[in-house]
Amino acid sequence: MPSLAAFPNDTELAEKRRLLNGIQERRDKAGKLVAGVAAACDVDQFKAPTSEKPNAKRWDSHISPESQSRPPCILKQAASHLSNPDIVSLGGGLPSSECFPFYEWSFKVPTAQHFFKDQDELEDPTVQTVTIGKHDVKAGLSEYDLSIALNYGQASGSPQIMRFITEHTELVYNPPYADWKVAPTVGSTGALEQTIRLLFDRSRGDSVLAEEYSFSTALETFVPQGIKPFGVKMDDEGLMPESMDAMLTSWDEKSRGARKPHVLYTIPSGQNPTGATQSLQRRRAIYSVCQKHDIFIIEDEPYYFIQMPPYQGNESDSVQASEDVESFLAGLVPSYLSLDIDGRVLRMDSFSKVLVPGSRLGWVTASAQIIERFLRHAEVANQGPNGMSQIMLWKLLDQTWGHEGYLKWLIALKNAYTQKRNMLLAACDKFLPKSVVSWTPPTTGMFLWLKCDPLQHPEYPARPIEEIEGEIFDQAIKTGVLCARGTWFRAEPDTPADGMFFRATYASATAEAMGTAIERFGEAIRRSYQIE
Template identity: 55%
Template sequence: MTPPSSIETSLEGTRDVEAVILPDLPLTVSGVSARRAKAGTLVAGTAAYSNSDFFKSPGESKPKAKRWDHLLSVESKSRTPSSLKSAARFLKKSGIISLGGGLPCPEYFPIEELTVKVPKPPQFTEQECLESGQLLTAGKYDQSEGTGTYDLSIALNYGQGMGSAQMLRFVTEHTEIVCHPPYRDWQCSLSIGSTSALEQTYRMFCERGDFVLSEEYTFASAVETAAPLGIKFLGIKMDAEGMLADTLDVLLSNWDVEVRGARKPHLVYTVPSGQNPTGATQGVARRKALYKVAQKHDLFIIEDEPYYFLQMQPYTDPNAPGLPLPKTNEEFLKTLIPTYLSMDTDGRVMRMDSFSKVISPGSRIGWITASEQIIERFVRHNECSTQNPSGISQIVLYKILEEGWGHDGYLQWLINLRVQYTKRRDTILAACEKYLPTDIVTWNPPMAGMFLWMNLDWKKHPHARTKRIIEIEDEIFLAAVEQGVLVSRGSWFAAEKASFEPTQLFFRATFAAASEEAMTEAIERFGIAVRASFGL
């Protein structure tokens, strides 16, 4: 295959997200099979150069992304391609003997074979896997011996900054199936998890002293990762659907550089589905409204979506029959809320996906999707820092996702997670109804994710007039620990930590970790602590 063409200057100005007509048909699972059959066997050896253009639809009828030179940091603009990584493109020349890069000989890798046992779709329980799971084996020389397309001699060696071609193909196809980006020059790159990708993104777009915009309560590590870089967070008011578009617009329309002591922000960080910590999920109308504000003020959006596929069945009365589950993968995909990437006509979104919440946090593999220009800058950063995700993790995931399940089986796995998380959510909500004083503690049933955000009416506390909210929060937190349950304090998730003085009292509980029995017991214990603190 030929390398992609050089980056071209795209159309200027903004485009109305609702006015674009896209004649290209979305990629389907069956379409992947047909495309691969036409392309032939993937041949990608050690440190093989690749990018998403090798594996996605051409999309010739779509516009190209805008250019973002004016938003990139001095550091990002100064990065140049790695001389050693760039030389890898010559390895595809037939018969070439490499004395160039410092690639160790696979003969000295002390791992001859890896075997993993995984479930066979749709038999996903641990017991079913023990009884009838499939064994997937990776040998050292599977590719050269013609028994596989990805082996240990490749995975255990150095790789390219965008990740292996084999895993890049899978995530590119998956992204196109789910999001079908409406511009032409989008690409993917593997990452070593979203937190690492986020740190790199800050450095690509921000200088010291800049503000990043986010929900007023946000992922604590996002704030803590930015702080040492001299980057501050500014929280935007929320409701049950997350960030308020009007509030964001008003803030930016009235930005005063002298008062704020910083230039107008151009980066917004959001977790649109099952937001951490509040569990809020932005509906379609909210996402479109926020995207239009981003167009108006030339914001670049970081769409952090680790919980996107943990969208659950609608919550109903415990005694009411639940809605039927999707019967097919196609039905499942139609139930998912459209992503920012799927409505991004400008190329102003970087979507961050992760296997952490749907496969394993310890894999430390995720991927980002953005315009060709942004991916190129991201890969330049990888080349002189993380280099590429763990080869062992990549080949294990490849065996599961590609050889074990395929796109069809992976979507079945995600439907299975919907069933499991719906059950867990309903369990914790039933426990809350039973054990918490509902005149004091209220909550919105989450539509996605793994968190329940509980709002306590602090004004009913006997010391409401004599103690600060933060002090009441501390009292309840320690009382809960004394009762034998650990919940997270709402103040831990404030976007503006340095100046934070809460006006409401929140606690976050997760329904992802403990067993259903233990989770119910934990809520009962938390209820005892709340009642004791409120004198009930």
């Protein structure tokens, strides 16, 4: 398998350390962050100054008429006047914090470098108690408190958490154009729905490119909007650029029943459902095809930081005992956002897979033009993430762990998932009939894509692939195991399937449970294939 990213050299490691140190230097120079209730937020104030980067291209032709017609929210714009501390507001509908029935929140979190330890003891030194009061700002104890977080906010997010997110985005991805911005989301599913409304117009017969097997919820978001997905062929590295180029070059609207696509939706790392990860070379090739055909890219990357070493054939192999944050950052496969010289990428990030799904907090990064349109929709849709999530994650990530602590958490998380992946793969090696089932060990994410050879099935082609797949699925359910059917993820479900697949995840089950589940699934396959 080709390398995913070049091994970091001393220059790259030094650059990552410089960026880390630069965050604190900018904060010290800027002084205390003062941002009260419903404070407006412009992320440009949190970015490192730059003069050498060009601005992004304009994307007017890609923005839908619906999005172009959205005006700014008048009441949200009026709230910007509250930045003047002397103004008395009689214009907004902001309740008084005196009427909030929460006075203080406390929660326990692990200290940096003591992640994933058993923390049952109340006096465990690896656990710290974090407290948030209603009036911490007024008392001079913090930059953010419950009186601010529990009130209405802006669609652009609270300045406190958006400062951290902006710094994190610059540290990890460092977009190569100047006018990039970030906007908060209520998770990537909500972000995708807003992005679809921004870029697509059903009245003109819009279509979208995706991997031939793609995230089922994303496909279910496109179709009701009248957008027709078209699947691009894949290999072990994911989407194949030559197939995408050939499809676009020979596009015929009449036979396809849709306009030539102007947007690609892709999950480049640990792709859901196949687990494939695009190498740096693959990403550059796909980006070049997008430039050639003027394709805008939606980069959905919930699993980006779970980039693991290759599987070595043993449960205990592949787990790195220690790794510094500079090596971790420099060793990540560059994001499309990091390669994006045009501003043609909207990247979706989320805390769901790396912290807590219930936070419903993430963000998108794109050019200033795209983010401005995204925020106009958010103002009349969800008004941004809820304040409870924002202040709790800010308290953890910014005030407790800091950037370096959060990166150490991500390293520990990657190692934890590496162990779980190895356990599932070891179970597959032990229990699945390799004469009919094959798989490529994933190097990112949470999913394993199992390929069942239909040509080896005694009743194929007399019985179609979908029917055999359904039989195996039903038998597995009867024996007590659930694996997702490959047909659930097909971008073009009305076309003939050319393979039979199942998706297994190592995200939540214990090692013992995974072994039992794979043994049962192997029995279901053997029964269908009539293997003794």
